[in-house]
Amino acid sequence: MAMTSTVKVWDRPIRLFHWSLAGSVALCWLTADELQSLHEVAGYAVAGLVGLRLALGLAGTRYARFSQFIRSPRRTLLYAGDMLRHKEPRYLGHNPLGAVMVVLLLLMVGGIALTGWMQTTDAYWGVEWVEETHEALAELLLVAIALHVVGVIHASLRHHENLVLAMITGRKRAPAGGDIL
Template sequence: MASTVKVWDSPVRLFHWSLAGSVALCWLTADELQSLHEVAGYAAAGLIGLRLALGMAGTRYARFSQFIRSPKRTLHYAGEVLRHKEPRYLGHNPLGAAMVVLLLSMVGGVALTGWMQTTDAYWGVEWVEETHEVLAQLLLGAIALHVAGVIHASLRHSENLSLAMITGRKRAPASGDVL
């Protein structure tokens, strides 16, 4: 069995799966169970706050400074992916990092507009409701892209990234891998 290294710590993994569960629960309860929908939305908002803290002061691979790349570097990496010449990253690759930022922003926007609908100032305001619904639908598309990216990277680099987000471990780095 190939040696492995710890990449994702428990708080990152707990955040990831808790956010996935909260978003799924929000989606499932959107039209029927409003109180559960709101609780799940507040949980998602709190989880975004936790991830922002981990991104600033967490362990090495949790920190935004470790994995967020410039737009130029991200586009270069996308070209490498299209040519099937992308290196394996031990942490997030540049496209994965862009997806992290997108998903955090989108869940934050959905949570914000959901909360706004519970306030006296914005209750019943059409643009707030419509923005909430549009962001939620766009979030589903982003989640589908995220899952497709995980599957693609898993196949390209012969490692199960979903399992790594459960165990926290990935295959030890090899020559040419980006640490």
């Protein structure tokens, strides 16, 4: 049985960020109504993780950098059309729709963390629009997470690659002809 060669794509800081964010968001969701102090600590962890990801996106390794994977709206729409026709290329890093999801998730969890923090200040304590925004973003985040999981499953099946395992090990199948680096 021949071994398929692999290459390192996701470095340790990105993988730790990803799984720490997933765990922190899950903890926030589970403690939202019952354990306020734990909810707040997990929320601050989320805020710190978003800050870390922004730094990695600007000055991290190749596949962590926003400049490597954020594509133009036109290119993203072309990719979506190719995907619907089952003709999308494999990307070694994030594909254009994955990039949109990264940005969307960062904006959403950042907004949730911001509105959560605002509720702890004198200026915004009990302000209805802040509470409603916090809750609405948290509910929308669940939809975005579901779409993220569906996208990971779709890309894994389409390109015969376990993307969950890649986010654990950092390694993906070596590029072949037609793959986009």
